[in-house]
Amino acid sequence: MTATDTHRTIEAIFRIERARLIARLVRMVRDVGLAEELAQDAFLTALSEWPRTGVPANPGAWLTATAKRRAIDLLRRDRMLARKHAEIGRDLSEEDDAGIAAIEAAMDDDVGDELLGLIFTACHPILSPDARVALTLRLIGGLTTDEIARAYLTSEATIAQRIVRAKKTLGKAGLSFEVPRGRERQERLSSVLEAVYLIFNEGYAATSGANLTRPALCAEAQRLGRILAGLAPDEPEVFGLLSLMEIQASRLAARIGPDGMPIPLTEQNRARWDRLLIRRGLSALERAEALGGADGPYALQAALAACHARANRVEATDWRRIAGLYDALRRVMPSPVVDLNRAVAHCMAFGPDAGLALLEELERNDDLRNYALLPAARGDFLLRAGCSAEAKLQFERAAALSRNEQERAFLLGRAKACSV
Amino acid sequence: MRVMVFVKATEDSEAGVMPTTELFEAMGRFNEELIKAGVLLSGDGLKPSSQGKRVAFDGPSRTVIDGPFAETRELVAGYWVWEVKDIAEAVEWVKRCPNPMFGPSEIEIRPFYEMADFGDVVTPEIAEQFDRLREKTPAR
Incomplete structure (x- = not known):
């Protein structure tokens, strides 16, 4: 050697x-x-x-x-x-x-318990999400501060300082470092899952293939998810999150075009999806459901991802099931984004009128008055209903509200296509 | 990186000799360790080659050959798929594996090809055709 x-x-x-x-x-x-x-x-x-x-x-x-x-x-x-200065020499x-x-x-x-304890400590709710993420990548993932800094497109000094502060905060808090039990466990567990999913999304949101460090964050988050599943085999949401990450990661190779632009789910070449990860994702979802966790926020999001993963062609997508899952998701995780996706799912499953009815509820929300994706969705539903003149107006409205250059160009393109 | 780890056959495995309870337990503990480290993606054991078949290719001809096959040491008795950082990590994990057989045995580590590795050999047309075929393969 x-x-x-x-x-x-x-x-x-x-x-x-x-x-x-x-x-x-x-x-x-x-x-x-x-x-x-x-x-x-x-x-x-x-x-x-x-x-x-x-x-x-x-x-x-x-x-x-x-x-x-x-x-x-x-x-x-x-x-x-x-x-x-005391009695020197005393035994x-x-x-x-x-x-x-x-x-x-x-x-x-037991070593397993200790590692789980360390994960719970690194993701303690007294730390900010940023600090939890950095400390977890450092302690559990074994990444250097330089690697973390490059993955997060920030300076090494910033990450180093964040980690030092996090350690100090933990030190001052006088923690037990044990795996929490009972009701505290659930609260602490969501703090862990949140940190892991943040790491995953940071990698997943990266659209450029030039920076290889960022997709590596997805791999790291998946590994953390698998470790958690090995250490806490009775927690349904651990499997929900693992399933969600495995299925989303199965699309990594298919979601970026040769020009570096993201390809929407419906237009991806599904043959490029990673079958092994899909299989793992589906079996993790089964496990989450078998543990009684079908209604957990992560399990529901995983079930949504699974609907797309099971469809070999876009036309085979089970939109009725997706609509039902969004109905359930908005009950446990209410948010305008969930509601908007729910409207899209209802439009696909039950026709444009069903989608438009749900959009009306959303449009009454003052906070969403300037949200470009609302008129964009309305335009899409109207177009499906055959009202191309009205659809055109909605796409133009959406383009005017959009603050993203690429998105605006895309919306104006859709508006233009309506006038034919 | 993704690797496939092959447990190579021996005279015993080819004869269908079952492992002892102790070995089953030791292997169970090793698998547990792999799971807790987030390394194990999948794996399974294979029946002896006496239950397998081979198809020999020579130009247009196809000849079916029944098992068992002679070159025992080259046969595969089981496999894992692991996700590791590099092959050195895979080697370290294999060293921790209990000897899967009664006598001397071998475990082989082989990295997966990724599309990028093919370079110019795969033209976009071939890749497209390959993709279309895989599209017809159900997820499970």
Whole structure:
């Protein structure tokens, strides 16, 4: 094995072990920042020793033991410092032994639970969504601050500072670092799922293929979703979110044209959809439903994505089912965007009149007075109803409201097509 | 990157010898680890080649050959599909796998091709035809 090979091996081992190692260390030293430093120290020790000694048979155990030794050294040093002016020379061993026993006990606990505890900690609701995302990518995903900064098109200093602040906030809060139970668990879990989905969407929203770091965020979010599903196999919304991400990611290769422009769902080449991810998404959805979570916001969004995934051709889309799912979604996740999509689904399922009736309700909402997509939808429904002159006016109105150059051009194009 | 990980056959697996309870359990624990690490996408075991068939191609001729097939060590007894960062990570995971067979055995890691890898070999027309065929394949 060459030096580079060994180096690559050590990096791969570290990637596998890192999050679990940090999780164990957090339990032990009760400090996220210190745990991360100890893990990093152990990695550096491995980098300097393994090329000489060879990779140990159980590298995970080796890293854990090394980090643990270092933690115990620190504990002893702190005690010594604290007692510098007290009775120097007093036998400290008894108290030390108690501290070390606690460390040993903490290190031997169930690893899965610890990793889940670390995810819950990194996504704690006392942190802002931005901070949760950065800390999760750093601690669980193992991304460097530079990688996170590039993915979020911001500076490394900004991300580094965000992570430092987040660690401080967690430190001050005096958390237990345990997996929350009971009612608190659900609240904390939605905070975790929100952070994971934010990471996914940041990658998914990126339309340019030039920046490969951003699609990598989708992969990272999917991995986090899969880890969560492995660690919390009884939580329906974990599977709802996982299903939603797998199905959406199945379209990644099909949703950008050769010119770099996004291709709408109805016009994508469905043969380019990733069948393995669709299968995984559908089975995760089944699992969410089997756990009684069919009405969860993520499960419902996944069920909507699944309707499109099941249709090999646009014409095969089950719009009635989609309309029904939007009816259910607006009850658990009310928003104008959901209502607008619901109107579109009803138009496709039951005809333009059904869609127009739902739009009228939305148009009474003052907050949406300047929302370009409303007249755009009305124009589309009118066109389907055969009223092309009225449709033209609506597309023009939508174009006037739009603040996006590409969108405006698209809407004016539709208006023009009406006059024929 | 996506890799397929092949468990290669042995005389035992070809003879249909079932693994011991201990091996089943150890393999279960390994799979559990893969799941908890978010690495495992799918996987399954395959029956011995005595239950398989081969079709040999030579120009226009097609000859069906019944199993079992002779070159045991080249046969596949099972597979996983994993999502890993690079092949070094896949190697590390394979090292952690319990020996899937009673005697000496091998596991092989092969990265998936992605469309980008084909370069000029696949013309847009061929890609289009390939896409049309896949369109007819149901999701499940």
